[in-house]
Amino acid sequence: MSDFGGEEEGKRLLKARPLEERVTWRNLPEKKQLLLLALCRLSTPLSNACLLPYLYYMIKSILSEPEHPSAPQQxxxxxxLLVATYPLGQMSTxxxxGRLSDTYGRKPVIxxxxxxxxxxxxAFGFSRSIGTLLFWRVLAGMGNGILGVMRTMTAEIVKEKRYQARAFLxxxxxxxxxxxxxxxxxxxxADPVHNMPWLFGPTGLFNVAKNANGVEWAIEYPYALPSIFNGTVLAICLVLAALGLRExxxxxxxxxxxxxxxxxxxSGFVRRMVFQEHDSGYTAIQVEEGEVLTADVPVASPASETSTPTRPISKTSLRKIWSKPLIKTFLAFGLLPLHNATFLHIFPVFLSMPTFDNDHSTIFHFTGGLGLSSPTVGIFLATLGICGILLQLFIYPHLQKRIGTLGVFRLANFIFPIAYVLAPFLALxxxxxxxxxxAMGAVLFAQVMARTMAIPSSVILLTEAAPRRNVLGTVHGAGNTLSALASATGPVVGGLLLARGIDAGYVGIVWWCWLLVVALSALVWSFVLEKREEDGDALELEE
Known part of the structure; x- marks a missing residue:
């Protein structure tokens, strides 16, 4: 009876085990390392997104004749061009x-x-000419070409595949x-003398010199303060990564x-001083999350008495890496930033452009923008961006579990064209x-919702398409290069078409002839991709 009861108990425990090992944010391994790596990821949004709300006004202040009739087109x-130079720098490095990280390690490169x-x-905020702005933008892009290294490091930190979906999120x-x-x-x-006069204006708190017009350096360099903030935050992330990120x-x-x-x-000193933790007389061996203490005495494996020699991992040739499924996924991975990066550049400029009298407009013939100030643009974009975070936290995992990664990717590609068709009509x-x-909120929410679902799905699909784990660095490095090329091409084409549309009185040209066409192509191509059998098992996302 005891044997029978033990057998039944063993079966019960085996059946219960999958429930105990559900993939959640709480049981995600190496959370501290992932957090440090994610903080390093802040370099891209701070370098690339911070300037979008004030870029239109920054260029306007540098131009010799900012009130010239052709100023909006120029x-x-x-x-x-400025938005495009950043991903060009990324692409070049x-x-x-990736190659340097394979030789000298991931951490030194990051x-x-x-x-x-x-x-x-x-340096960007203290530049006073288009040439120097372009130089520092290229250099910032070159420094942020480490995205592929970060994605590779994520896969190496979280080795179990079933945790990688959340790790990549x-x-x-x-x-x-x-x-x-x-x-x-x-x-x-941006421009703190006018936007924050209580701090930088003539009677502002920081105007200690009592300058009649406001804080002198803020008048001379009106767009330096956002850059100072960026540099300070990134310097803190650099120090934290140096002291805590493991190779x-x-x-x-x-x-x-x-x-x-x-x-x-x-860390030990801070715990002793702040939390009043006293020395117990023993020297603590600090074990990081994921590390395992091993003794000098060999321990037998539970499965067998003898150890099996580790088989060396063979290198995969470049020809075998580029399989047909990977190439298909690679193209879908590149189409996404081609239109998304254009939108991220065009939409803030469109919101900042002066309004136009469209009393005699037709369904296609109208122009102008919405005439919003840089603080209004920034706060509006940020408010809708919060919706993207909430969607990514609470909606995306459930959708991914229900329809799979590829299903979510296709759904996102269906929403993009709707946003691009409606966007230019905001000018009216x-x-x-x-x-x-x-109306602005509806258009932006649709685009934010689509990209919130599309971006992590594209990264997971690219990871799944890699033939072997030992080529993930190559795959993500190539993917980052293609993404940077698309992110550079899109804003250049978008800026030119926007200027052409303003000249012709058809502000919708860039939306309908570029973003819509690329988004529809991405939608069609998403149905060319093939669903992998392990999509639901290996990359399950459960709350």
Whole structure:
């Protein structure tokens, strides 16, 4: 009877085990390391999104004749060029960073990239010419070419495949949070003498010199304050990463890291001083999450008495890497930023452009923008960005569980064209003080919802399409290069078409002839992708 009862108890425990091992945010391994890696990911939204609310006005202030009739067209061209130089810098270094990380480790490459980001962000706000702005934008992009390294490091930190879906969602989640903060802060901190006169104006708190016009350096460099904020935050992330981020490259993860030792000493000192933790007389061996203490005495494996020698991992040739499913996914991965990056550039410029009298407009013949100030643009974009974070936290996991990663990706690609068809008609509401706000919110919410579902899905699909784990670095490096190329091409084409549309009186040209066409192509191509059998099991997302 006891044997029978033990057998039944064993069966019961085996059946209960899957319920205990459900994939949730709480049981996600290596959360501290993922958090540090996600903080490093802030370099992209702070470098790239912070300037969007005030870019139109920044270029306008630099132009010699900002009130010239052709100024809106010229500004749209230059903003497109400035936005495009950043991903061009990313594209030029993505493969180089990946190669260096395979040789010298992931952590040194990430720290070097963050250092370049700090310098370029600080210098950007103090630039007074288009040429220097372009230079620092390119350098910022080169420093942020480490995205592929971060994605590879994510896969190496979280080795179990069933946890990787949530692990890969951590970086976009921090990215979206950083983007929301960057949009709001960029819009509000720009031109602080006029936007925050109580601090930087003639009677402002920081005007200690009692300058008649306000704080002198803020007058001379009106767009330096957002850059100072960016550089400071990134410098803090750099220090935290240096002191806490562990190396994940298998050939170098056992090497002694003096920065980690310093970080543990500082952490211990803070605990003793702040939390009043006293020394017990024993020396604590600090074990990081994911590390395992091993004794000198060999321990037998539960499965067998003898150990099996580890088989060396064979390298995969480049020809075998580029399988047909991977190439299909690769193309879908590139189409997404081609229209999404254009929207992220065009929409803030469109909101900042002056309104136009469209009394004699037709269904296609109308022009102008909505005439919003930079703080208004930043806060509006940030408010809708919060919706994206909530969608990613609470809606995306349930959708992914119900219809799968590919199903969510297709649904997102169906929503994009709807937003692009409706967006230009906002110009007709520029003179309506109330009606324009819900209309703007509806268009932006649709686009935010679509990209919130599409971006993490595209990363997961690309990861799944890789033939082997040992080529993830190559796959994500190539994916980051293609994404950067698309992100550079889209804003340039968008800026030129926006300027052409303003000249011709058809502001919808860029929306209908570029964004809509690319989005429809992406929608059609999403049905070419094939669903993988393990999609529901290996990448299950349960709350």
């Amino acid at each position: 500004i749209s061209r230059l903003t497109g 993505s493969m180089i960073w 720290l070097l990239g963050l250092t370049i980001s700090v310098i370029s962000n600080l 951590a970086l976009p989640l921090i990215f979206n949070s950083g983007r929301v903060a960057a949009l709001a802060i960029g819009g509000c901190l 994940s490259l298998p050939t170098r993860e056992k090497h002694r890291d003096f920065c980690i030792i310093i970080g543990r000493s500082i 509401l520029g003179g309506h003080a109330i009606a324009k706000w819900p």
